[in-house]
Amino acid sequence: MKLKLHIWRQTSQDAPGAFADYELDDVSPDMSFLEMLDVLNERLILDEQEPVVFDNDCREGICGACGMVINGHPHGPQKLTTTCQLHMRKFRDGDELWIEPWRAKAFPVLRDLMVDRSALDRIIEVGGYVSVNTGGVPDANAIPIGKGVADLSMDAAACIGCGACVAACPNASASLFTAAKITHLGVLPQGEIERNTRVQEMVAQMDEEAFGHCTNHGECDAACPKGISVDFIARMNRDFVRGVTREPITR
Amino acid sequence: MRRVLTLYSTTIGKKVVMAVTGILLVGFVLGHMIGNLKLYLPAHDGMAAIDHYGEGLRSFGAPFLAHGQFLWIARSVLILAVGLHIWSAISLKVRSNAARPIAYKRVAYEDSTLASRTMIWGGVLLLAFIVFHLLHFTTGTITPGFDFEHGAVFANVTGGFSNVGVAIFYIVAMVALAMHLYHGVWSMLQTLGANHPRYNSWRKKLALAIAIIVAVANISFPVAVLTGLVG
Ligand code: HEM
Ligand code: FES
Secondary structure, three states: OOEEEEEEEOOOOOOOOEEEEEEEOOOOOOOEHHHHHHHHHHHHHHOOOOOOOOOOOOOOOOOOOOOOEEOOEEOOOOOOOOHHHOEHHHOOOOEEEEEEOOOEOOEOEEEOOEEOOHHHHHHHHOOOOOOOOOOOOOOOOOOOOOHHHHHHHHHHHOOOOOOHHHHHOOOOEOHHHHHHHHHHHHOOHHHHOOHHHHHHHHHHHHHHOOOEOOOOOOHHHHHOOOOOOOHHHHHHHHHHHHHHHHOOOOO | OHHHHHHHOOHHHHHHHHHHHHHHHHHHHHHHHHHHHHHHOOOEOOEOHHHHHHHHHHOOOOOOOOOOHHHHHHHHHHHHHHHHHHHHHHHHHHHHHHOOOOOOOOOOOOOOOHHHHOHHHHHHHHHHHHHHHHHHHHOOOOOOOOOOOOOOHHHHHHHHHOOHHHHHHHHHHHHHHHHHHHHHHHHHHHHOOOOOOOOHHHHHHHHHHHHHHHHHHHHHHHHHHHOOOOO
16 A cells, blocks of 8 residues: 655754655555655665664554654554554545644654653652552452452553553643552552542642643543553542641651 | 632632632622512512512621621622632733733634633623622713612613613623623632532533523613513
């Protein structure tokens, strides 16, 4: 199949970027989106041009490294799918694709389609953990956890931290990411102990990074490749008020 | 107090303020609408039903409160609520505008609605409407095409809406209000963390129902006056 591509090119964080146009003539519908870009890059290298830089690692939809906005859709038009798991058969011969990096002040573009997502790491650093004393390895299943709670925690833990929620949000808010992490730990007995302080720390950090606020558009859960629900955001809001009133922290 | 201020310094805290003031405002809008429906009740004791209602509001709380005092208490609370609501809305909007300095070339919306994306503009229109509405029917400062008389609610309403331009402005504002409420009521529940698998699917339906009821009832008043159904 033939494709017309407009790809955001930017040589460094401070350089101004612009779209560059490319045409590909023999894209196989069986290629993944990233393989299609690999083909383009091989051609660019042979032509002695700079290849397009993009993040990727597992190419199995589990690591959260990949991600680009394709015709306005973070990770492309297919639901519940990362860019690496998106296949060219989802597009049609002759399609024109606009490929852009995640756009957010908190995610500065490093090069082309690669952005710096360490703002998310900093949110994790201030509370995305449970404190456990060192010592012998505890017995498995020593703490019984109900199926409903375990499922809720696992649903939240499905977040791979790719940042598509921020990319999709009209306010560039990281609420879905933060809410998923808070829920995933906070509902389990091991994480319950730090629940009140964790939510305050993580929300404060989220505010400190240049993310916008949540206005409940719902674009984030529509774009999430792991189907994380905005219900977790409601839960974070409730937890936050609870934390501030019961165990306020000073930062 | 410190906790309240800590809360207010965060984005979630500001949204909680918007949601709590939103509850007050939605409650007021519903109460106001029900009161206005008395426009359709028959006159008695030589006075229109809605004029009796207006007098009832002024003498509400007697003998504990003096004449008109209840109204001023309600007005103060509402003005404070509107002020906090707008202040939080603007400070959050400024923040989220800065959060995406470079816009996307292509945008494909999925779950957001026209209502959710125009909250601030609908809000600005509502503010303009509230100011006009107060000058029109409360203080009687702007009275195109009729003679305003304090306490003569029925005559003021029928007189006020006989001006087609004014009636159309009211109708447009009520469409904007319906849109603001359609997103606002669901958003408010989400902000306050009012979610539970058993009734989550009812939240958007509740918002839609409130939006439609408020719009239909409030738009019916200028329409009834213009078509001569009331007056
Ligand atoms: C007077 C001018 C008004 C302005 C400028 C305004 C502005 C806004 C904005 C921008 C939002 C969205 C905020 C966000 O999601 O971050 C909002 C939400 C809301 N508004 Fe208003 N509004 C106004 C009047 C009203 C009125 C009259 C009502 C009630 C009848 C109302 C009820 C609500 C509710 C319930 C919400 C949802 C709060 C939440 O998301 O938690 N607003 N308003
Ligand atoms: S490369 Fe790992 S999720 Fe796409």
